[in-house]
Amino acid sequence: MATRIDGKKAAASVIEAVRLATSELETEAGVTTGLAVIIVGDDPASHTYVGAKRRLAKECGFNSTQHTLPEETAQDELASLVASLNDDAAVHGILVQLPLPKHLDADAIIQSIRPEKDVDGLHVVNAGKLATGDLATGLISCTPAGAMRLVRSIHGEDLTGLAAVVIGRSNLFGKPMAQLLLNANATVTTAHSRTKDLPSLARGADILVAAVGRPEMVKADQIKPGATVIDVGINRIDALELGAGKGRLVGDVAYDEVSEVAGAITPVPGGVGPMTIAMLMANTVTAAYRTCGREPPRF
Numbered sequence: 001m002a003t004r005i006d007g008k009k010a011a012a013s014v015i016e017a018v019r020l021a022t023s024e025l026e027t028e029a030g031v032t033t034g035l036a037v038i039i040v041g042d043d044p045a046s047h048t049y050v051g052a053k054r055r056l057a058k059e060c061g062f063n064s065t066q067h068t069l070p071e072e073t074a075q076d077e078l079a080s081l082v083a084s085l086n087d088d089a090a091v092h093g094i095l096v097q098l099p100l101p102k103h104l105d106a107d108a109i110i111q112s113i114r115p116e117k118d119v120d121g122l123h124v125v126n127a128g129k130l131a132t133g134d135l136a137t138g139l140i141s142c143t144p145a146g147a148m149r150l151v152r153s154i155h156g157e158d159l160t161g162l163a164a165v166v167i168g169r170s171n172l173f174g175k176p177m178a179q180l181l182l183n184a185n186a187t188v189t190t191a192h193s194r195t196k197d198l199p200s201l202a203r204g205a206d207i208l209v210a211a212v213g214r215p216e217m218v219k220a221d222q223i224k225p226g227a228t229v230i231d232v233g234i235n236r237i238d239a240l241e242l243g244a245g246k247g248r249l250v251g252d253v254a255y256d257e258v259s260e261v262a263g264a265i266t267p268v269p270g271g272v273g274p275m276t277i278a279m280l281m282a283n284t285v286t287a288a289y290r291t292c293g294r295e296p297p298r299f
C-alpha cells in the first residue's frame with residue numbers, strides 16, 4: 001500500500017514558514033508584504049480559489065488587496081490596473097486569476113506584469129530563468145513548485161538516477177515541472193496527447209506526474225511498482241443529485257487501484273492543490289524580501 005503524501009500538511013508547514021518570514025521582514029525592515037489579486041467576471045470556481053488565497057494571505061500577515069472587475073472589463077482597463085499595481089511600492093506580488101473572460105488577451109496581461117512581481121511565475125522572464133536553471137532570482141510557477149516540494153519530501157533534493165515522466169506539456173504546468181525535475185538531476189520525459197504508447201512509457205517512471213485533465217485516466221497497469229505518483233488533476237465529477245457546482249473531486253489518477261502498486265501517491269483533494277496556494281504565498285514574501293535586497297528563506 002502506497003504512502004499517502006499529505007499536501008495539506010506540507011502546505012501548512014510552508015504557510016508557517018511564510019508567516020515567520022513575513023513577520024521577520026516586518027520587524028527588521030519595516031516592510032509589510034503586499035499581495036494584489038485581480039479577478040475579472042463571476043466564475044464561481046475562481047471566486048472560491050480567490051477567497052482561499054485571501055484567507056491564507058491574511059494568515060501569513062500580508063497586506064492583501066482584491067480587485068474585483070466586472071465580466072465586461074476592457075483590455076485597456078485591466079492593463080491600466082496592472083500598470084498602477086506595477087508602480088505601487090506597497091505591492092510585492094500581483095496575481096491575475098485565470099481564466100480571464102474570452103474577450104481579454106490573458107497572455108498580454110501576464111506579460112505586462114513586472115517580472116519581479118509575477119508571483120504566478122508565468123512571465124517569460126521567469127519562465128526563461130527557470131529554463132536556464134536560474135532558480136535564485138526568478139519566481140517559479142506555483143503548482144510545479146508545490147508538486148516539486150512533494151517530490152522532495154519523498155526523494156530528497158537529488159533525483160540522480162531516477163526516471164521522471166510528466167504527462168502534460170502546458171506552459172502553466174508540464175513544461176516548468178519537467179524543468180524542475182531536470183534541475184534536480186532526474187532523467188525527464190514529457191509525454192502528451194500525441195505520445196505513442198503512453199502506458200509503457202509511464203511504466204518506466206520512478207516519478208510519474210499526471211497533468212492531463214482527464215478524470216482517473218492513469219490506471220494501476222501504467223505504474224512501476226514502488227513509483228512516486230503526483231496527481232495534478234482537479235476534475236469535478238458533477239453528481240446530478242447534488243446540483244450544479246457540487247459533486248466529487250477526482251484527480252487524473254485512479255487513486256484506489258494505483259495506490260496498490262505505487263510507493264507514494266498524492267490524493268485529490270488534499271495533494272497538490274493546497275500546495276499551489278501555499279507556494280503563491282512563498283513567492284510573494286520572496287518578492288518582498290528581494291525588493292529590500294534581502295536573501296529570502298528557501299521554501
Ligand SMILES: Nc1nc(=O)c2c([nH]1)NC[C@@H]1CN(c3ccc(C(=O)N[C@@H](CCC(=O)O)C(=O)O)cc3)C=[N+]21
Binds near residue numbers: 120249276
Ligand atoms: N493566476 C492563477 N494562478 C493559479 O494558481 C490558479 C489560477 N490562476 N486559476 C485556477 C487555478 C487552480 N488553482 C488551484 C489552487 C488550489 C486548489 C486547491 O486547494 N484544491 C483543493 C480542493 C479545493 C476544492 O474543494 O475545490 C485540493 O486539491 O485539496 C486547486 C486549484 C490555482 N489556479
